[in-house]
Amino acid sequence: MVALIPYITLAWLVPAFPLVGFLITSLAKNKLKHNQAGIIASTMVALSFITSVFLFFILNSSGQDSATLTLFNWVSAGDLKIPFALLIDHLSLVMMLIITGIGALIHIYSIGYMRDDERVNSFFAQMNLFTFSMLLLVMGANYLILFIGWEGVGFCSYLLIGFWFKNPAFNYAARKAFVMNRIGDLGFILGIILLFFTFKSVSFNEVFSQAATLQSGAPILTLITLLLLVGAVGKSAQIPLFTWLPDAMAGPTPVSALIHAATMVTAGIYMIARSSILYNLAPITSNVMIILGLTTAIITAIVGLRQNDIKKVLAYSTVSQLGYMFLALGLGAYSAAIFHVTTHAFFKALLFLGAGSIIHAMGGEQDIRKMGGLRSKMPITFLTFLIATLAISGIPPFSGFFSKDLILTKAFEISPWLYALALGGALITCFYMFRLFYLVFFGNQRLSSAHPHESPRVMTVPLMVLSVLSLFGGFLNIPALFGGDSGFENFLHKAVTSKESGEISSATEVGLIIVSLSLLGIIIVLAYRTYVKKSTVPAADGAPSSLIARIVANKFYLDEIFAALIEKPFGRLSDFLFKSVEVKVLDSAVDGVGTLTSRLGSLVRRLQQGNISFYLFAMVAGILLFIIFILFV
C-alpha cells in the first residue's frame, strides 16, 4: 500500500454519522419532539455529505487512486480473513456523494412530508439505518462488507416498504421485496464464495490484481460473474426478479425516491462496475447482461405506458432505466453506467419527490386520472417536474441526455440493431413520461374534493436543488463531440476498467443525435396532442379494453404467472409434504413400529391361554429344542 493520505482515516466518519443518527433516533424514539428526529437525521446525513466532499478533495489532491482503511479484523477462520475495511477510491466516492447528497436532500424533504405521521421518529431511524448500510455497501473494501451493506439495505427496504404496517397489502409487498432480493442474494453469496476459492481472498484489490492474470472467458470466471449477476438482478430489479419494485411503492414517497430510485436499486450496477475487471473477462456474462438489460428496458417501458398510479409509472421507468444501465454494463461501458446512475439519481429522485409533493397536495391521491390542472396551483413542483421529465426523456442540455446518449452511442458501436431497440425504449419512456406530465399538470382538475396547494418550503427547496442538478448534472461529462473532456469518465477511469470499443466518427454521432432528437420531438408532440389537445383520460380500471392493452396494464400478468408457477405449487408442495409425507409416511412409519410391536404382542398373547398343562408342554418342547440345538447343530 502506498503511503497513507492524511486525513483519509476520517472516512469511517461517513458511515458513522448515519449510524449515530440511527442510534439516537431509535433509542430516544419516545423522547424526541415532532421535528427533532428529522432534524437530527438530516444533520447526520448532511455531515456525512460534508465529510465525503472533504474526502473527495483530499483524494484528488493526493494524486493517489485509492486508499484502504482497515478498522478491525471481522472474521478470521483459517485462511479466510475478512478485515472490516473501507475502500475509498473514485468509484466509491461518486456513490458516497450521491448517497449522502441526495440522501440529505430527501431527509430534509421528509421532515415536511412525514410531519403528520405518528411514527415519524421510527421513519427517520430507519432512513438513517438505510443510509448507513448503503454507505457500507459502497465503501466496503471487500465483497463481504459489500454484502453486509447489500443485506442491510434490503432489510431497511423491507422495513420502509412496510412502514405503514396496518395495510396487509403493504406488508405483503415488503415481504415480496425482501424475498426476491434474498433469491438474488443467495446467488451473490455463492459467487463470493467461489471468488474466495478461486482467489483465496474476497478483498477487491487482491481479487482484481489476481484476476488480471486469468484467461478471458475462463469458465470459473463466467460462473462467478453469472452468480454475482443473479445478485445484481435481484437487487436492481431486472427480469425476472423485477416485480417487487413496482409493489415497493407501498412505502412512503421519500423512501421510493431514496431507496427505490436513487440508491439501493443501483447497488447492483455499482457492484458490477466495481467488478469490471472480472466482467471484462467474461464475455458470455456480458452478453447475458445486454439481453437482460435491453429486455427489461423495453418491456417495463411498455408496461409503464398503461399505468395510472403516479408512483407505479415512475417505478416502471426506474426499472426501465436500470435496464439501460445493465445494457451499458453489458457493453462494457461501466463508467457510462455509473454516469447514468448519477444523472438518474438526480432526476428520478426529483421525479419522486415531485410526485410526493403532488400526492401530498392531493391529500394522498395517487391516480393520475384524478389529477390534472396542477400547473397553476403548484408552480414550483410543476417547473421542477418539467425539468426532470425533460431530463429523463433525454432532451439536451438536461442531464439525462448526456448519459443516455453515451449508452446509445456505445450500443451503436456494437450493432445498429441494438441502438434501434434501445432508442425505441427511450422513445417509449419519453411518451409515458409526458403522458404522466400532461395528465397531472394540464387540463382541468378532475377530482373536486381535493384542494391542491404548493408544498411547504422544506419540501420545495430540495426539489429546486435537485432540479438544478438535473439540469446541469450532464455537464460533468461533456463528450468530446461537444468540446468537452469526458471528465466524469476520466475521473472514474482509475477505479473502473471499461472495455475498449471501436471508435465511430463524429459525423455518425451527430447523425444519431439528430435522429433521436427528432424522434423524441415527434413523440412529445404526439403526447401533447393526445393528452392536452384531446384531453384524453385513460379509461377506468373496469372499462373494456383490448386484449393487448389488458396484458400490458397487468404487466404481462407476470405476477400471476409467478403465483401460478412458483407460489401456488410451492404452497401445495408444502401442504403435500406435511400432510402426506410427514404425517402419513414418516410419522406413521415410526408409529407403525410401535403399533406393530403391540399387534405382535396381542398375537403372541393368544398363546398365553392360562392352561398350565399347555405351559408345561411348551416348556418341555422348548427344553427339548434347546438340547437338540446344543447337541446336534
Place this chain on the structure above:
Amino acid sequence: MILLIILLLPLVTGLGILFLRNACTVRIVALTSTIVNLLLTFVVMGSSPAATFSVEWNNLMGISFSLGFDGISLLMLLLTNLLFPFIILAGFKREQNQISVLNFLILLTQAALIGVFLSQNAFLFYIFWELTLIPIYFILLLWGGENSRAVTLKFFIYTLAGSLFLLIGIIYIVQLTPGVHSTDFSVLNQLHIPAATQIWLFWVLFIAFAIKMPIFPFHTWQPNTYTMASTQGVMILGGVMTKMGIYGALRFLFPMVPQGVLYWQNIVLVMCLIGVVYASVIAFRQTNLKRLIAFSSMAHISLMAAALFIYNYYAAQGLLFQVLTHGLTVVALFYMVQLIQDKTKTLELPQMGGLKHAAPKMAILLLMILLVSVALPFTAGFIGEFLIIIGLAKQSIWVALFGGTTMILGAIYMLYAYQRIMLGDKNASLKNTTDLVRLDYWMLIPLIAILFILGIYPQPILNLVEVSANTMQNLLTSATGIVTAMPH
C-alpha cells in the same frame, strides 16, 4: 476439581431446592446456582486444559470417572451454562405448579448435560446421555400442553431406542480395545478399527445422534414435542439437547469410525440437505407458531448436520459457531413465543395480528431475533451460516446451493410469521395488552446483545474452537490418507 464442582453444583442445588417451600426463593436459588456455574465456566475457559478430574471407578470394565475438556466441549459447556440462567429466568413470575420439583428437574438436566459434555469416558458419557432423558421426560410430561402423555412417550421411546444403538456401539468398540479393556476416549480414539467394520458400525452410532439432532427421516418426534412442550422444556430441548447429537457425532463418529464417515458421507449429506429443504418448505404453510419454529429449527439443525458431515475446516468452524448461535436464538425465540401466547391467547397464526400497535418494543425485539434466524449480516446467525455455506461450497457448489435455500425459505416463513403476529390493523382483542415488562428485558436484551455482538466480533468463539476443529479434521484426513489442503 473445578470441573467436578461445575458438574455437581446444579445437582446439589437441585436437591436442596426440593426442601424449599417458597416459590420465589426456589427460583432465586436456582438462578443463582446457574449464574455461579456460568462464572465458573468462565474460570475454566481461562484455565489450562490440564484441569481434569479423574477417579478409577470400575477397573474390571475399564470405566473411570474422568472429566476433562477440549475446545468443543468447552463451547458446549459454555452454551449449556449460558442458556440455563435464561431458562430458569423464563419461569419467573409465571403460574406453575410444583415449582421446586420443576426447578430441581431443570437443574438435574443441566447437571446431566454438563456431564455429557465433560466426560472423557465413553461409558460415563453414555450414563449422562441417558440421564438427560429422565428429567426432560418429566418436564415435558408434567408441564407440557395438551396430549403431552402420548407425545412425550413417543419422544422418550424414540430417543431411547436410538441410545440403545449407541450402547451397542460403545460395547462393541470397547471389546476391541487391546489388553485390559478401557472405555476412556483417549484409548478408544487410538483404536484402528478395520474399515469393513467401520462401515456398519457407523450406522449403529449414527442413528442415536441422528435421532437426537434430528436428521431428516428420524425427526418426526420433534415437531409434536416442540408444539406440546412447555417453554422451559422446549428451551432445554431445542437449545441444548439437540446439540448433544452434534457433540456426540464429533466425539464418536469422527475419531472412532472416520472411514465409515467418509464411506457414508454422501448419503448422509443428501439426508441433511433433504432435511434443510423439506423442513423449510413445510414450515412455510404451518399455522401453529410453535410448529413453524420447530420446523425452522429443524432446517437449521439439518444445515448444521450437513456441515458436520462435510467436515472441512470452514464448515467445522461455522458449525460450532452456529451451535452457540442457534441455542441462544432458540431460547430467545421461544421466550417470545411464550409472550405472544400470553398476550394473544393463541398460537394459531391466522388468529393473530396487529400486536405491534399494543407492543411496539416487543415487535422490534422479535424482529431482531428473526433477523438472527434468517442470518442477516452483523448478526451471529450470518457468521455461522456463511462459514457453513463456504464449507459446503468447498465440496460442491450444488450442495451449497441447496444448503443456502434456507436463506430464502427462512426469510419467507419467518417474515410471514412476523407479519401475521405483529403487523396489520389494530386488533380489538388486544386492547388491554401491555408491552414488555422489566423481566422480559432482563431475559431478552442480554440474549439479543450477545447475538449481535458475536455477529460483529465473532473472533473469540472462532478462536475457542479452532484447535479442536483442526484436530478433528486431522483425524479424518489421516484416516483416509488423503491430504486435503489445510489452512495452517
Place this chain on the structure above:
Amino acid sequence: MIFLFYLLSTIMIVCALLVVFSKNPINNVIYLILCFIAMAGHYILLNAQFLAVVHIIVYTGAIMVLFLFVIMLLNLNKAIIIRKSTVTRVSAVITGGIFFLVLLAATRQTFEIHAKYPFNSEIGLVSGIGKTLFGEFLLPFEISSILFISAMVGAMMFGKKDA
C-alpha cells in the same frame, strides 16, 4: 452286586411308572415311597450312607407323610375320575419318550469319565459329608435355614383360612 443294582432299578422304574399311571392318590404315595426306599438302596450301593439315612428320614418320613396328610385332609383318597383327554395323554407319553431318547443320546455322545480324585470310600460317610458341609459350605448351609423359615411362614400364610 450288579444284580443288586438291576433289582433296585427295576423296582424304581416300575414304581415310578405306577406313580404316574395309577389313579388313586393313596396308591400313588405308596408307590412313591417304595420308589424312594429303592433309591435309598442305591445310595447305600454308592457308599453314601449318610444320604441314604437322610433320604429315608426326609422323603419317606417327612415329605411323603405330608402328602398323605394333605390327601386325607382334603378327603381325596378315592380315585379322582378327572382325566386328561386322550390326545394329551398320548402326547405326554410321546414327549416323555422323546425326552428320554434325547437325553440318552446327549449323555451317550458327551461323556467319557475319568475320576477326579483317587478312590476314597470315606466320602459318603457322616464324617466326610460333615466336614465338607461345615467347612466349605457353611454359609449356604446357614442360609438354607432362612429358606426353611420363609417356606414355613409362606406355608402358614397360604394355609390360613382367611388368607
Place this chain on the structure above:
Amino acid sequence: MKELSSAIQLIPLENYIFLSVALFSIGMMGVLFRRNTIAILMCLELMFNSVNLLLTAFSAYHSDPSGQVFVFFIMIVAAAEVAVGLSIVVMMKRNVDSIDINLLNRLKW
C-alpha cells in the same frame, strides 16, 4: 462295608446315568400326564430324586463330597418346596373345591 464300597467300581457309571435319565423322563411324563395337582407334585419329587441320584453317583465316582452336599441342599429345597406347594394345593382346594390343574387357568397376561 468293604464289599459295598467296592460295589461302585463294579457298576458302570453309564448305568446310573441311564437310570436317572429314565426316572427323570418318567417324572416329566407324569407331570404332563396327570391333572391332579398332588400327583404332579409327586412326579416333581421323582424328578428331583433322579437328579439326586445322578449327583450322588458322580460324587461317588469322583470321590468328591461336594456332590453329596449338593444333594443335601436339594433335599432342603425340595422339603421347602413341598411345604409351600402342598399349602397351595390346600388353598386351591378350599377356593375352587378341586385340585384339577386345568382349573388354574387364570395364569395369563
